[in-house]
Amino acid sequence: MLRVLQQIVIIFLLILTLAALPAIIEVNSADNKLEWNFEQLPTIYGDFISEISKGSLGNYQLGEQVRAIEEDIGDNFFTSLKVMLIGVNSAIIISLIFGIFLSRFHLTKVFNLILNILSTIPDFIIIVISMILAVNIYRWTGIRVISLRPDAGALNTWFPTLLVAIAPTLYLFKLITVKYFQTSSEDYIKTAVAKGMSLNYINFQHVFKNIEPFITAELVKIISLAIGNLFIIEYIMNVSGITKFIFQSNEIQPIAIGLFSMLLISAIVYLSVRLVFYLFKRGFIYE
Template identity: 75%
Template sequence: MVRAVQQIFIIFVLILLLAALPKIVSVDPMEGGLEWNFGSLHEIYGDFIMEISHGSLGSYQLGRQTRPIAEDIGDNFLTSLQIVLTGVISAVFISLLFGVFISRFRPTKIFGMMFNILAAIPDFIIIVMSMILAVKVYKVTGIRVISLRPDGGALNTWFPTMLVAIAPTLYLFKLVSVKYYQTSGEDYIKTAVAKGMGLSYINFQHVYKNIEPFIKAELVKVISLAIGNLFIIEYIMNVSGITKFVFQSHEVQPIAIGLFAMLLISLIVYVSIRLLFYLFKRGFIYE
């Protein structure tokens, strides 16, 4: 319990410190170096805590308007949560499907080769290339697959969701594929094959049970990959997500609220994935 409180306190301090960087860092015009004004930190922390204690999330600047964060954060939070949650669930599903359950089929090997090629390309390049390809598709076919308008509806969410899922899928698929081939060479798998058990049964009851702990252990990194790409995608695709409070303001309050909201999204996605693993294991895996 004490350790959990310490971790929460450290996270709180670090997030506010990160949000306060535009205020405490400045450029010395004479020497051209950086100046650090740590003396204002106590005021920044005090103002943030005071604002929250009054039941307000503060306000942020939207163009020439000053809007309360509490009125806008709900829809933005749900948009980002939907994108990240759907993207990570898709990454886990695709990785397990092609890495374990249908890995023996020839098309899966072609799929794996394509993923290995994409894994060598930086995420930002993949995102930009995907947007260029979407524009080319629109020019050739007249079919609009993306929208750069904040009110684009489904067109403004499904394509960002796909892009968010790419990096976690590439990482998880490679991990699952390696662990699958390692597990397939174990003695208990050879014994199960020698006893005449079906391949699907072995994949479900033996291989998956030994791969699942590795996926759970890497789940935090998978979510961090999705969150990292979300910052890029929401910015360049003009998605009205939670990163709007980080990018469109230079004030501490909206940046801090945006970062705390991203942390909450990560926690919700992590708990949701663990719950799905639990339900899947209870429904399909024999203990």
């Protein structure tokens, strides 16, 4: 319990420190160097806690308007949460289907070739190319694939969700493919094949059960990849997500609230994946 409390305090201070970087860093033009004003940190911590203790998340500036954060954060939070939940869970499901259960089909080899090509391209370039392709599709066919209007509803969220899922899929599919071939060469798998067990039974009852711990161990990294892309996607595609409070303000309060919200979204996504695995095992795996 003490260790968990220590971790919470460290994370709290770290996020506030990151949010306060614009305030504690100054450029000394006379000496041409950066100056760090760490003595401001205790005051920043105190002001943040004081604001929260009043039952308010504080204010942020949107253009010439000063708005209360709690009035706008709900819709933005759920937009980012929806994109992350669908994107990450879809990446895991697609990687499992093609990496394990459809691995013997020719379609999987084609899918693997496409992902290997995409994995050599930086995520930012993939996002930009995807947007250019979406614009060209509209020019060629008249079908609107994306919208840069923040009030466009599903048209402004499904494409960002697709882009968020790309990086986790690239990483996870390669991991599952490697672990699948390693597991397939184990003696207990050869014994199961020799006994005449079906391939689907072996994949469900043996292969998946041995690969799942590796996926669980990499969940934090998978979610981190998705969060990194979410920052880029919401900014360049004008999605009204939680990153608005981070990018559109240089004040400590909205940046800190945005970062804490990102942490909460990551935790919810992590728990959702663990829940999906639990339900999958309860329904298909014989313990």
